[in-house]
Amino acid sequence: MRILILSNYANGIWLYRKELVQSFIDDGHEVYISVPPDENCEKLTKLGFTVIETKLDRHGLNPIKDMALFREYLKLIKKYRPGVVLTYTIKPNIYGASAARLKRVPYICNITGLGKAVQGGGLLSRVLVSMYRFSMGKARKVFFQNEGNMKILQKRGIAKKNAALLPGSGVNTTEHPLRDYPDESGGIIILAVLRMMKDKGVGEYLEAVEKLSDKLPNLKFELVGEYEEDERHIYEPMIEALVSKGILKYYGHIDNVEEVMSRCHVVVHPSYHEGMSNVLLEAAACGRPVLTSNIPGCREAVIEGKNGFLFRSESAEALISSIEKIASLSTEERKAMGLEGRKFIVENFDRDIIISRYRQELAKL
Incomplete structure (x- = not known):
């Protein structure tokens, strides 16, 4: 046919x-x-x-x-x-x-x-x-x-x-295998993989980066994703300012997101609406705990408290609270959450x- x-x-x-x-x-x-x-x-x-x-x-x-x-x-x-x-x-x-x-x-x-x-x-x-x-x-x-x-x-x-x-x-669980949980001695890497546009929650993430960098200096923030051209003028100056301060690492668009994801400890996805978030599915598949908006298309990838936490969408305060919550856990607890996520994805996605x-x-x- x-x-x-x-x-x-x-x-x-x-x-x-x-x-x-x-x-x-x-x-x-x-x-x-x-x-x-x-x-x-x-x-x-x-x-x-x-x-x-x-x-x-x-x-x-x-x-x-x-x-x-x-x-x-x-x-x-x-x-x-x-x-x-x-x-x-x-x-x-x-x-x-x-x-x-x-x-x-x-x-x-x-x-x-x-x-x-x-x-x-x-x-x-x-x-x-x-x-x-x-x-x-x-x-x-x-x-x-x-x-x-x-x-x-x-x-x-x-x-x-x-x-x-x-x-x-x-998720192609062969292309996205379980990855060893990285050593945290250099800090806890919080990664967001987003298109640079309002509805993906990039504004909330950038606000969280700015507010938490001084409060929790053991957290290291990273960002992957390309600009939406009609919103570039809003977010490019904000991102460049945080990068220049040394509190954000911005990769831009990259083909092999999984490689960056495997080096991080937690993946954040503060989107306003989704069909089903591929970022969350891939993050959980490689064994990373996830933090995401409590909305359709995101909440399905999370068993609350088992492989991640949900927070109110369109709220920087709720995102910050969620990051603080997972940062308060031990390394072993975060690692265990990642393993739970991998199991959940293999069985259901x-x-x-x-x-x-x-x-x-x-x-x-």
């Missing part, structure tokens, strides 16, 4: 779905991946995947650009005549799924997160919900990555009969679970 995959970011396919795409190819399917052009497309091409570079504005709702994207998806479906279309992320889930519906091609959607625009209420939320209602209406399956997102849409009459839950994007669920859906076609 010919499979057309629509997503908004090549790196998302590379990091979280390459095993799934490879499984389709191994099963004899022909796979095409539509993503916006960037340097990550080359990674997918080198794996032997067929990439179709498609212009897509990931942020904002520009009717002219979005209608152009919708028309492009219609053209792709007409040109490649797929047996099934798989959609990921907001715009492909709306415009790609709608195009597949109009072309009467079977399609499967994956809700990787709803975002503030849907959850915040108001006119924009109502418009997006209406669009979701149409685009998801004839989907063979709508996969959700957390129960909270599923309930929000189902309460609004969307995916009431064709929904199913997945454990996020899962292995990527093979996702591959199996997609194979089941494709078999029905």
Whole structure:
């Protein structure tokens, strides 16, 4: 069967779905991946995947650009005549799924997160919900990555009969093995892996770094992630100021996050909303305790007090309190929390679970 995959970011396919795409190819399917052009497309091409570079504005709702994207998806479906279309992320889930519906091609959607625009209420939320209602209406399956997102849409009459839950994007537990817990004699390294944008909680993390560096000098703060260009002017000066003071190590964007993660002691993720946080799944998989917002898409990765702690989202004070709490534990207690996290991930979030669920859906076609 010919499979057309629509997503908004090549790196998302590379990091979280390459095993799934490879499984389709191994099963004899022909796979095409539509993503916006960037340097990550080359990674997918080198794996032997067929990439179709498609212009897509990931942020904002520009009717002219979005209608152009919708028309492009219609053209792709007409040109490649797929047996099934798989959609990921907001715009492909709306415009790609709608195009597949109009072309009467079977399609499967994956809700990787709803975002503030849907959850915040108001006119924009109502418009997006209406669009979701149409685009998801004839989907063979709508996969959700957390129960909270599923309930929000189902309460609004969307995916009431064709929904199913997945454990996020899962984790490749071979690529992300249990790593030895590092020695703490040089300090406790607190790592955040975030895109530099408000909704990922980077502001709260930077505030925590500034306030705790003097109070708890044994803590060492690190940050990994790329800037969102429309918010760079806000966070770049703040990050540079903390780096210049010597209280924050900033890596920027790196391909091998797992290498940095394995050298840290605690991973923090203060996001405002998630489908399912891959950062938390990977951190727990390598045996690190985690601190994260008590929201859908994050709380599922934490057994409170066993492999980490939850805190109130959008609150620097709550984040600071959580960091102080884990810093007060002994080295052995933190190490034990990491081991509990590894066990939890292997049992509940292995990527093979996702591959199996997609194979089941494709078999029905």
